[in-house]
Amino acid sequence: MGANDNAATTRAFVEESQSQERPELLRILTKEMIVNPAKQIELDDLITQEVRSALEILNDKGRHSSQVGSGTNEDQIRNLVKLANEDWEAVRPFCYSLAVAARWGTRDSLSPWVAGIKSIVSAAHKHHDGYEAINNIRHIAAVAVLAVAALACSAHSKWENFKILLADPSVPENYHVGSSIGVLDATGYWKPFDTSSLLPTIFMYAETTGDDPIEILRKYDDRKIGKLYTPIPDWLHSVMKPIFKWSEEEHTQNYHRSEIMLGVVGQDIAIQDALMNGHNLEYARSNWFGRCTWVLRHASKSPIEQMKSELLRDGSSWAPLQAGLFGGNMDRASKAIDSYNNDYHQLSRSRAF
Template sequence: MTNNEGQHVFISYVREDKECVDRLCEMLKAAQIPFWRDLKNLEPGDDWKIKIKEAIRNNSLVFLACFSDNSRNRPRNNMNEELHLAVEEFRRMPPGETWIIPIRFDDGSVPDWGIGANRSLNDINRVDLFGDSYPEQAVALTNKINRLMGANENAATTLAFVEESRSQERPELLRRLTKEMIVNPAKQIELDDLIAGEVRSALETLNDDPRYGSQVRSGTNEDQIRNFVQLASETWEAVRPFCYSLAIAARWGTADSLSPWTAGIKNIVSAASKHHDGYESINNVRHIAAVAVIAVAALASTAYSRWDNFKTLLAGPRVPENYHVGSTIGVLDATGYWKPFDTSASLPSIFSRAETSGDDPVELFNQYNNRQLGKLHTPIPDWLHSVMKPIFEWTEEEHTQNYHLSELMLGVVGQDVSTQDALNRGHNAQYARSNWFGRSTWALRHASQSPVDQLRSKLEREGASGALLQAGLFGGDLPRALSAIDKYNEDYREYARRISW
């Protein structure tokens, strides 16, 4: 990792912060950064003061001073002595040298500790290892230490760091890393390896046949309901970090740089749609992952008018078709909003409400049975609309508007993909249907003009020079695009009419 043998990071803290420091050490280990810590490096019989002085003065390239209410509430502690030694060393260094880095474990202040030249610890840029910013700050800290130690960052180190991160931190961490690396061509190989590793992790869950085994349908009716909802939730969590990265890539990536996300979508959709032994009702839960990655790619591409990326990620990729050996099918034709629970009338609504409200699935089921609660018109799109909000961080109005537009694009492009698949197989394209009818069918049913009609009018005005066709969607052919829209519009209106009954 470094060319300077024996160099290390010194960690100064009070014992009450042991848990936070344990986590910090796990992070440094994952990043392959050597560190010195009293519990790790002091042996029985050692003179701790001498050993700590040696550790600070000999080859300690970075001094991490960790603060929290625990340290602030103990004015007399061994950490103060370590800080005195660190400040003495710091004063011998040339101006501008980075050596002491304050770490905060909470939102309290950094002590106004003088470090010379009319400066204090407060004047040094700190790192906050707490709250929602933890992943971002952790990456910044390890990158800074790597640079100070003359290390070459590599994919193995970054991947190890991601794998060691806590599950709730992985999505934000993947987002941060993707945002930093996708604009840097020198990081392309490292980023490709990082995303490939994340996809492998997701596929481990989706290809875990015992997880989707018959035990899900065992036990009482209440047990089975909880099992199904839990399984669907775990399936979503398996692809959530990939989705946070995908949202960045779909906005900022290019056709040349999107290959790891395109491959990820193909692999995830393929894992969901391929034949698995066992109950179809359980196996289909895998489509939760498939519709999630497709919905995220569509929303990011549509919101920022990246029609080139929409085509690369969604209109072009194909996966093996189950019932025709050697043939393929478009990813938008291989899955859809109703695939995850297509054999159940109530489970989609129970899952959607349980995940977005936190209510107990069994209680929701009982309310449905007692007619105290009605079924949702579009449960999976409603769930996606909710869980995708933190990924994009728009206002409620912006999010809903962008989401509905992305649904329409999925619908009409999905219709085109389905039509082309039918034609390629020599089937009657009249029976080709889009799999993507979302919440806009009921949320916008009272609009003065159908959103599908608005999209058609826009395409007619722009003609062949419009952005959608120039990006290669609908094969760049205006009549083909209008045909797909008209066919989708027929089903869209029928779906909206049924809802309004």
């Protein structure tokens, strides 16, 4: 692969590869090409092609039609879990490449992944005719790409890349012509499924155990398993392990760190979006409350409080501020942390049993 100088041949090779091989292939090619300036155009074309392939699936109205919700209750559950899995598989190769780019890319080289993130989030966020519950499943893909970028950047303290990939991009707002909304405000952990239903829990168990969704439902009915507090963050924590290949302990620590940064930056973006669009700040809330709200609910010091301590200790030299997050403004960062912390503690207290 490294000796292949024909861009068209490389793209064809990736396009014709087996679906299970593409994620690792994209990772390898990204590692080889992102550090080589002579390969930037070829890599750009390769990522653009991959995003285009994913969007064909995400924008396929037939796949997200009312037929998914037809049949018996068991048929519907199987169909919805299958659809969510297909939407994840559509972006999985892009995610493997994104994990490399988020760590090793620079402002000058990250544009293909920024464009990909915006396109995938937009495909989920934009209005689609039909059943909302079915259309919203596209958010599985949107949440996955943002979570992968956040984990790669946070684990290696690549805060400038975090800003470029996650804080800066925006997509068109659906109901205010000419307005835009930050990608972290346009999607979130609770967007893919109705949070009151059992479906996200069934999806998480089906994806991580390989069990049939109906068998999982029966286990729930028999009280062998319970409804999960944070099924989508739990699923992400599991499916991202092969992408990063850390030890279990490293993976969990890095994942939780990325959740908190997603949450706080998401809070800042929600506040800025509300200010820009003239919305009530009372409703400017982050979409990113994950596993930390229950896994770390008994911690003597919450990860949000730890972040606030770092900000107070380092002041304007705090690394995320130096990278331009929160507009480089300490007061703005402090306000985002405090606002997020209030909601975080409410959720944690509700799970403290």
